[in-house]
Amino acid sequence: MLFDAVGLGALNMDQLHMVERIAGPDEEVFVRSILESCGGSAANTIIGLARLGLRTAFIGKVAGDREGSILRENLKGGGVADYVAVSDEGRSGRVMGFVDPQGNRALYVDPGVNDTLSMDEVREEALKTRLLHLTSFAGSGIRVQREVLGVIDDSxxxxxxxxxxxxxxxxxxxxxxxxxxxxxxxxxxxxxxxxxxxxxxxxxxxxxxxxxxxxxxxxxxxxxxxxxxxxxxxxxxxxxxxxxxxxxxxxxxxxxxxxxxxxxxxxxxxxxxxxxxxxxxxxxxxxxxxxxxxxxxxxxxxxxxxxxxxxx
Ligand SMILES: Nc1ncnc2c1ncn2[C@@H]1O[C@H](COP(=O)(O)OP(=O)(O)OP(=O)(O)O)[C@@H](O)[C@H]1O
Ligand SMILES: [Mg+2]
Missing domain, CATH: 3.40.1190.20 (Ribokinase)
Structure with a gap:
């Protein structure tokens, strides 16, 4: 099967904490509520393309934890073919945001297993596509992107x-x-x-x-x-x-x-x-x-x- 569009980039669970104020060193501040949503820039774009009717797939990596299964379910629910590798150790990627009532934000990024994606976890059939859409990895995931670009068809x-x-x-x-x-x-x-x-x-x-x-x-x-x-x-x-x-x-x-x-x-x-x-x-x-x-x-x-x- 030839896909129309395949995404390759980091997958993250976004966890937004509404707090009374952003804590400084040694401070303790209460969390008022937490909003959780699936993130990952390429995944968002690929889900958008799937909703418009294209045949799509996603290549990435999560861990076998709760966040990892929610991220994969989100892709599947969006009609995106799942080529996400699942690591049996480590954590799935997370972005923890802390927002105060004035809208000031502090973000902590935990790339988790995203950057451990390796070329032998990338299935050949996922690279048969008209379009490959790349977004960032925090660390060494960029190497796999270079390798993938080295093997995909010129078309x-x-x-x-x-x-x-x-x-x-x-x-x-x-x-x-x-x-x-x-x-x-x-x-x-x-x-x-x-x-x-x-x-x-x-x-x-x-x-x-x-x-x-x-x-x-x-x-x-x-x-x-x-x-x-x-x-x-x-x-x-x-x-x-x-x-x-x-x-x-x-x-x-x-x-x-x-x-x-x-x-x-x-x-x-x-x-x-x-x-x-x-x-x-x-x-x-x-x-x-x-x-x-x-x-x-x-x-x-x-x-x-x-x-x-x-x-x-
Ligand atoms: N306030 C707005 N009103 C109308 N359209 C907007 C507004 N903000 C963003 N957009 C639309 O969204 C597009 C992308 O937004 P933006 O330029 O902020 O990209 P970006 O910085 O890559 O976004 P992101 O933060 O999601 O990565 C814009 O080109 C425009 O079409
Ligand atoms: Mg952007």
């Missing part, structure tokens, strides 16, 4: 969302990854860290990546694939921006894989992100195949605009 489109973690490593440490990346999905700050300037066209030349998409939160997106487009974000009632970037990636990649151009892909990315932030959590409010009507509408509008039609 596979590779997308990378480096997030803050990989951006901070710098372009030289992403050697072996950027050379094989076709589409870089990045936010403004990350692009500045990577290249010194928030300019997708310059980044494309400097990093040798054909398509660079720079996400700019409520300001929308600027992207370059030989020519540049700027697409404004949708006006929406924003509840929770968790996973906005991952939802954007799902919309963009869906449209791109369907053969649409840069502008329509950005429009659909923005649409998926707007649906994500209207609700809570990274994937709960993502739409299903009914969203494809919106994509068709964007296609008609941009086509008519280019022909100078009035739409009659």
């Amino acid at each position: 596979v489109t590779v997308s990378l969302d480096p997030g803050h973690l990989y951006a901070e490593r710098g372009a030289s440490e992403l050697e072996g990854i950027l050379e094989r990346t076709d589409i870089l999905l990045v936010n403004r700050r990350e692009l500045e860290i990577l290249t010194g300037s928030p300019d997708p066209a310059m980044a494309s030349a400097e990093l040798g990546v054909d398509v660079v998409v720079m996400k700019m939160g409520s300001e929308g997106v600027r992207a370059f694939d030989g020519s540049e487009v700027m697409v404004e974000a949708l006006e929406t009632s924003c509840r929770d921006t968790t996973g906005a970037g991952d939802a954007f990636n799902a919309g963009f990649l869906y449209a791109w894989l369907s053969g649409h151009g840069l502008e329509v892909s950005c429009l659909f990315g923005n649409y998926m992100a707007s649906r994500c932030i209207e609700g809570y959590g990274a994937t709960s409010s993502l739409p299903g195949r009914e969203a494809l009507e919106v994509l068709e509408g964007y296609l008609r509008d941009t086509y008519q605009e280019k022909r100078g039609d009035s739409g009659k």
Whole structure:
């Protein structure tokens, strides 16, 4: 079977603790409530793509603990084929967040067994795909990503969302990854860290990546694939921006894989992100195949605009 899209990146359980205040050294502070949700940037994007009807799979690693089974169930429940290795020792990845009533946050990341993923745990059939989407690992997981890129077919489109973690490593440490990346999905700050300037066209030349998409939160997106487009974000009632970037990636990649151009892909990315932030959590409010009507509408509008039609 040929998959449409396969994800490869860290899987984490996000545990958000609402606290009275962020504790300093030797202090004791009460926890008011705990919110738990499945995280992992690539997993969020792949679940978004599955919901739009693509054949998807995920490669990663968890431990045989409670968090590990919830993370795998979340993928399976989303219709994603499970190529997640299960370690018989160690802990699954976790991100522990502590938030005070003013919204200040402290984050502690426990990568757990994510970075122990090895090439012999990556099944060959999971690499038969049209698109491979990569996001960050905290440590040595990047080695497996390099190895995977060395064995996949030339026809596979590779997308990378480096997030803050990989951006901070710098372009030289992403050697072996950027050379094989076709589409870089990045936010403004990350692009500045990577290249010194928030300019997708310059980044494309400097990093040798054909398509660079720079996400700019409520300001929308600027992207370059030989020519540049700027697409404004949708006006929406924003509840929770968790996973906005991952939802954007799902919309963009869906449209791109369907053969649409840069502008329509950005429009659909923005649409998926707007649906994500209207609700809570990274994937709960993502739409299903009914969203494809919106994509068709964007296609008609941009086509008519280019022909100078009035739409009659
Ligand atoms: N306040 C907002 N109003 C409308 N759209 C928004 C808003 N915030 C984010 N978006 C949408 O989400 C997309 C991605 O958001 P952002 O630029 O914050 O990416 P990101 O930093 O990668 O996100 P994440 O923190 O999830 O990784 C934007 O391009 C835009 O379409
Ligand atoms: Mg992001």
